[in-house]
Amino acid sequence: GENVEQHPSTLSVQEGDSAVIKCTYSDSASNYFPWYKQELGKGPQLIIDIRSNVGEKKDQRIAVTLNKTAKHFSLHITETQPEDSAVYFCAASIPGNNDMRFGAGTRLTVKP
């Protein structure tokens, strides 16, 4: 089955800097890649997703890039703010499957 690895496990940046979180997946058939943000004491919330027919997607300060050849995708957060501090999860899904495989998560801390 699909296996998703996520790095780094923790990331600390200064406010205003950029943050990058990277995930790799094992099954080349995967074609849906969401990113979820989990704030303390809450359930995860989708922040952006990408499907394999595009290489990059942006939404204001957040972007996701996908490299299908290398089987990795990354979350980029620019101009980080303290409210970006949270745990971020990547995930991958194979067409025809209805399960979702998540990475282990990255705890991002943005220092004011």
Add this chain to the structure above:
Amino acid sequence: EAQVTQNPRYLITVTGKKLTVTCSQNMNHEYMSWYRQDPGLGLRQIYYSMNVEVTDKGDVPEGYKVSRKEKRNFPLILESPSPNQTSLYFCASSLTTARETQYFGPGTRLLVL
């Protein structure tokens, strides 16, 4: 307000005592799923349901049961809980499949002694 609710939010129990964690959504979603979250392991899918009376195993189904008798409800049942089921549990729902936005509940923290 569109939401996924879970009850209880916190539960302490003992080994072998059957328990049920309820999950309900008010968005008329067809797809519902249960995950457990453990440090260093992220979110792992336990079971999912594509619609009423349609359920399937996820990545870690051992020791769990589910049912989907109504579209809005998807309870998670632990027939004989063990300490290795101590975890943070999340229910989620989406319109039709896992391959679209999943809306998560607030979580249930379970401790099995």
